[in-house]
Amino acid sequence: xxxxxxxxxxxxxxxxxxxxxxxxxxxxxxxxxxxxxxxxxxxxxxxxxxxxxxxxxxxxxxxxxxxxxxxxxxxxxxxxxxxxxxxxxxxxxxxxxxxxxxxxxxxxxxxxxxxxxxxxxxxxxxxxxxxxxxxxxxxxxxxxxxxxxxxxxxxxxxxxxxxxxxxxxxxxxxxxxxxxxxxxxxxxxxxxxxxxxxxxxxxxxxxxxxxxxxxxxxxxxxxxxxxxxxxxxxxxxxxxxxxxxxxxxxxxxxxxxxxxxxxxxxxxxxxxxxxxxxxx
Numbered sequence: 001x002x003x004x005x006x007x008x009x010x011x012x013x014x015x016x017x018x019x020x021x022x023x024x025x026x027x028x029x030x031x032x033x034x035x036x037x038x039x040x041x042x043x044x045x046x047x048x049x050x051x052x053x054x055x056x057x058x059x060x061x062x063x064x065x066x067x068x069x070x071x072x073x074x075x076x077x078x079x080x081x082x083x084x085x086x087x088x089x090x091x092x093x094x095x096x097x098x099x100x101x102x103x104x105x106x107x108x109x110x111x112x113x114x115x116x117x118x119x120x121x122x123x124x125x126x127x128x129x130x131x132x133x134x135x136x137x138x139x140x141x142x143x144x145x146x147x148x149x150x151x152x153x154x155x156x157x158x159x160x161x162x163x164x165x166x167x168x169x170x171x172x173x174x175x176x177x178x179x180x181x182x183x184x185x186x187x188x189x190x191x192x193x194x195x196x197x198x199x200x201x202x203x204x205x206x207x208x209x210x211x212x213x214x215x216x217x218x219x220x221x222x223x224x225x226x227x228x229x230x231x232x233x234x235x236x237x238x239x240x241x242x243x244x245x246x247x248x249x250x251x252x253x254x255x256x257x258x259x260x261x262x263x264x265x266x267x268x269x270x271x272x273x274x275x276x277x278x279x280x
Contacts, residue, residue, distance in 0.1 A: 021045075021215035027256035030212040031205040038208045042176045045215055049222045050171030056229040057167050060098040062160070067094030068101040069149075069156045076148045081141040083123055097231070116235045121147075131235060179218070183211030186253050193257040201260065209256055210249070217248035 018033035020026040021041060030038050071093045076085035083105065090104040095113030102112040105123040112118045118129040125138040146152055187206045194201035201209075224241035227233045233241075 018212075021212040022219070024252060024255040025259045027209060027212045027215075027252055028259040031201065031209040031256075031260060033208065035204075035208065038211060039176075041215070042179055042211065043172070045218055046172040046175040046179075047168075049175055049218060050168045052222050052226050052229075053171040054164050054168040056225055058164055060096070060229055062164075064094040064096050064099045064101060065156070069152050072147055072149050072152055074149055076146075078139050078143060078145040078147060081124060081139045081143070083121055083139070083147070085147065131239075175218070179211050179214050182214055182249070183207050186210035186213070186249060189250075190253050190257050193254045194260065197258060197260075197262070199257065199260050199262055201257065210253055213249045213252035213256055216252060217245035220248065221245040 018026070018029035018037050018041075021030065030041075071091075073085060073087060073091070076083070076087075078084070083103075085103065085105075087103060087105070090102060090106075090108060090112075092113055093101040093103065095101060095115050095118075098116050100113040100115035100118045101121075102118070103121045104112065107120060107122045107127055112120050112129070116130065118127070118134075120127040120129065125136050128135045128137065146155070184207055187203060187210055190206040190210050191201055191203070194206070221242060224233065224238055224245070228235070228238045
């Protein structure tokens with residue numbers, strides 16, 4: 001005779017895999033996922049954001065740079081920390097609503113076309129001007145840069161595509177590091193919310209959750225840059241979106257922690273949220 005044993009323990013609810021960071025439940029799933037899953041998602045998001053950055057640079061900044069290089073004098077260079085160029089007065093080179101370039105040895109600022117970003121080459125430094133003022137950048141003494149049509153035009157033509165690729169790679173890698181670092185800064189917030197709710201949340205799990213919580217804001221910022229590149233919003237509105245997109249994570253972190261299951265069945269309160277826990 002065959003005896004069958006039956007278990008009265010309830011079956012564990014299936015856990016959804018971490019595959020999207022756009023809802024609080026989706027963000028919470030990354031607390032239970034591994035670092036490989038998180039890094040893969042961050043890389044995918046970074047590649048998309050970097051692609052939009054590359055598209056913006058190519059469409060908004062490269063056209064005036066192309067015209068400015070072609071409008072350079074026949075002789076000129078930056079050497080020994082100085083711009084050596086024989087010109088009479090300021091020389092506007094090119095510009096659009098996004099970027100304007102000019103040569104003004106005395107930095108009088110009267111001939112630079114209006115733009116969201118103005119680059120003005122002076123005798124010993126360059127000025128970067130925007131809505132918040134300007135930054136003065138001196139020429140390095142060891143720096144040599146030919147600023148004449150004969151040398152600059154072929155150099156720019158040969159390296160333009162490499163610069164674009166560099167923007168994509170630097171944007172992707174840079175954003176990934178920024179997201180990971182910001183995720184670490186938000187860990188105390190996630191741990192406090194978990195402690196108040198009675199949920200055990202290790203530091204490593206909180207770090208993954210917080211890094212994933214930055215993705216909705218990143219999508220908003222990427223869309224805003226795309227809209228700015230198409231002229232749908234101006235620089236001021238882009239700046240407002242930049243401030244708002246940081247605040248999105250402040251909402252997603254506590255909401256995502258609230259979506260975590262209560263896996264502490266001992267009846268004891270969880271540990272101090274500021275006490276370092278050994279992560280997975």
